[in-house]
Amino acid sequence: MFSIPLDASQFVVRRSRRRDSGPPLNLREYIGGDENFLVQFAAECVVEGRAGYDPIVFFGQSATGKSLLANGLALLWKQHNAAAPMVAVAGAEFAREYGNAVQTDSMQDLRTKYRSTELLVIDDLDETAGKNGAQNELVVTLDALRKCGSHVLVTLKDSPTDSKALPAALASRLSSGLTVPLLPPGLAAGRAILKRLAVLNEVPIPDESIELLGKSLVSTGSSWPTVPQLNDAVLQLYQLSQHEQEPISLSLTARFLGLQNAACRPPLRSITKQVCRYFNLRSTELRGPTRQQRVVRARGVAMLLARQLTNKSLVQVGRHFGNRDHSTVLHACRKTQSLIQTDPAIRQAVEELTLQLSTL
Structure with a gap:
């Protein structure tokens, strides 16, 4: 078990919230277990600027913490390197900047911005899919950054070698560093996250109910829940408690789980x-x-x-x-x-x- 403190309230990479993303989470840390053991090492590499691991790529399904890590680690790096230049953007923003540079004949300004930075963070690079010019420019940019010893952090839905959104040259550059899968939380991490979410949401949940929620939500079923889904479970359990006018207990938690999935x-x-x-x-x-x-x-x-x-x-x-x-x-x-x-x-x-x- 490990925890990486991150300030999720100050997004470096600005993006619009998806309609189906649910209420914002206040979880300002990444909590991981054995299933995500590489994440802690990769985070240390980013914050400490260790050489030899770039580019670092986090990949995983939606809501596994990619953007949280990209933003949080960028902020931590900046705190340690206040005077050093850093660029952090979403993939779609990079593609837009490239398109604007082509239209306004300001490509040199774009290249100066991206190739003089000591840390480049691109969140959700999948958003550049089909933008051949922007992707080709990024290939050359990565080569330039590698040559001058700068660091790169990228997030994707799939690994670079499996991604259908990337051309071969870009996939090759990204897979030459440290590629880290982000998996949904396992049982130990799920319990720890549930406890933290209960505190953040001010929902009093006894340990035995946390244990039951963790085992039922995390260790069973064909798909493991993401952090937003665990947060939903905490809030829905609280709503049931209010409706029944009954404090959260093991029996109430069991009834809640029964209502969630009759198959169980x-x-x-x-x-x-x-x-x-x-x-x-x-x-x-x-x-x-x-x-x-x-x-x-x-x-x-x-x-x-x-x-x-x-x-x-x-x-x-x-x-x-x-x-x-x-x-x-x-x-x-x-x-x-x-x-x-x-x-x-x-x-x-x-x-x-x-x-x-x-x-x-």
Whole structure:
């Protein structure tokens, strides 16, 4: 785990916000785990101006931190090199400047600007796709900067060798340095980001809920969430808490996740199996007629979990647990909810079983 402090509030590269980009994030740091171990080294190379690694290219899908790193590292570099010239632009802006220079016969001014800098940062170079003149000019510019020992930082959606937006000559120049993939956060980084986002959004989320959110959002499913998606999860969980007039807890978090993705809801047989294993009971005992206290309490836990983690009705839950009527299920759920407030053992059972069942 590592964190790179970045000031995301002062963008060096100015760009319009995409319509689908959601509310702005206040996360002013890049938090990474083992999946992004190269990012920390690359960041140090940029800020310290280490020779031998240029150009440095960050590439990855949308919302993996490319622009945050490009802007933040440019600012950090400038803080260490206040008197040194730096140019930081978006790919589309570079293409526009090139077009204007051609039209106004001011190419020499453009070349002086870009070839006399000690650090060149181009965010989202994919925006130059199809701009052959601008891309050819950038090839010559990169050669000139390499010759004088200047540093270059570029961001792309794909690696230079795989990008369809770049001509072969430009891809060759960019792939000659340090190419760093930016991956969505893994489990450890996801948990750390969720904790930080909860603090920034002033949403009180207990550690066990963070753990459940992390495991459910990060380690399961075919695609891992980006930081904006993790931020959305924090805000939506808070909204559910306000709607239910209930503080965020493990059970509320489990209900939230169930609402987010019905496919993650455990079947009743899985709930029965896990509860029996936890309380050391047989399925026939849990679903049978016995009124022994330890069985009744375990059955109440199972019924509550069935209501919280699935979309089954009271009638369906009652039918599964020995053809009991809906009023019996409702009473058992209310009794268990009351015990959660007074009995630490029941509270621990519900929390641990919720975590197990939500990450199956």
